Amino acid sequence: MVIVLLVWCYSLNIFLSQAPVKIGATYMTLNNSFYQIINEEVKKKVDQNGDILYTRDPGLSVTKQCQQINNFIKLKVNVIIINPVNGESHKLQAVLRKAHQQGIRIVVVDSQVSDAHDVDTTVVSDNYRAGALDAQNIRQNNERARVLVLRHWNALSVKERYRGLEDQFKKYPQYQIVKNVETLGQTDISLKKTKETLENSTNKYDLIVALDDQSALGALAALDELGVKRTIPVYGIDGSANMKRLLASDQDAQATVAQSPIKLGQKSIQASYKLVKNQKVARKIIVPVYLLTKKNIKNYDLSGWQ
Known part of the structure; x- marks a missing residue:
């Protein structure tokens, strides 16, 4: 019985360690190629690792973006990558807090939220x-x-x-x-x-x-x-x-x-995987700009x- 139990625990551990990482991404709008490129870079890495990416477009609606985050919570994603429709929205910050309290890592990209208490890292241009x-x-x-x-x-x-x-x-x-x-x-x-x-x-x-x-x-x-x-x-x-x-x-x-947007996408997904592994990530990651x-x-x- 002891041997059987040990084998079962070992098998379960292997199964859990091989479970795909699930990432939910929502951008203020995908009718802008800028956000399409960010998401393409995220998707490249996710596909390479055999993981799962859910991409959503709220069409500049805070209400829709909040609904999408609630859906990510139901899907039990490991990370949410969000480009906020309105970073000052209390409604949006509340649903991000809800996700974070359930152990979901939060990566904000290209913009900020005014209260970053429940954000693990923000990836932005200068x-x-x-x-x-x-x-x-x-x-x-x-x-x-x-x-x-x-x-x-x-x-x-x-x-x-x-x-x-x-x-x-x-x-x-x-x-x-x-x-x-x-x-x-x-x-x-x-x-x-x-x-x-x-x-x-x-x-x-x-x-x-x-x-x-x-x-x-x-x-x-x-x-x-x-x-x-x-x-x-x-x-x-x-x-x-x-x-x-x-x-x-x-x-x-x-x-x-x-x-x-290429670097923003790359740095966002790199930070996401580090956070899943409980590795240290800077609270703010700034990408240089030029004229x-x-x-x-x-x-x-x-x-x-x-």
Whole structure:
């Protein structure tokens, strides 16, 4: 009986050690190739290890994202990788707390949650520097500027970019943020709102800063549709393939700050597996960014993400 019991325990231990790791991933929206690339990198590693990945798209809805996390809890995932729709949502933070209290590891990617108590690690680009780099380039190329800012204010990463931009302008009154416009980071909304702003405003804007490339693309399309004859430089942040191509071909596309969804995905899944093994992971992992302009774009690959 003792021998049989020992054999059974040994077999059970082998079975448990070979059980696949289950990971739930939810991104604010998957209609943006940036998040598709992050998820592709996560999936590569999960498939390589023979584990299970559940990927969900809440379509910019906090309610749907909370429902998805509750479903991950029911599926008994080991890790949740989340790009929060709204990092300041108490509802979202409560469901993350519920998951964490049940032993599920939490990895936040590309943005933050305002209360990170129940987050094991946050993997982000250097968003403050991204905003600062755009501002520095503006100052280098313009003696003064009245700026229209396009932003997705629910994303804490965007608030960091805005802070970097704003801090660079504070000591220089000749650079003014005249108006902020909400775009939800969507090209179609940005196109519509930019057109409306330029058509109906008495303000003359010298340039446009979009705090994500999706919004920058909408702004550039709006300028084309309006047939604006003077050059209005448009800045972005992301380093998307579309924006890089426009830097090489569109007179209004001025610069973008490149971040790397490939590295964000790789570092997120690396952290996830370390957490499953109870290995130490930094509370915050920051991925560097760099400026792409009309002058240096010829040195970079235009075909995809970095």
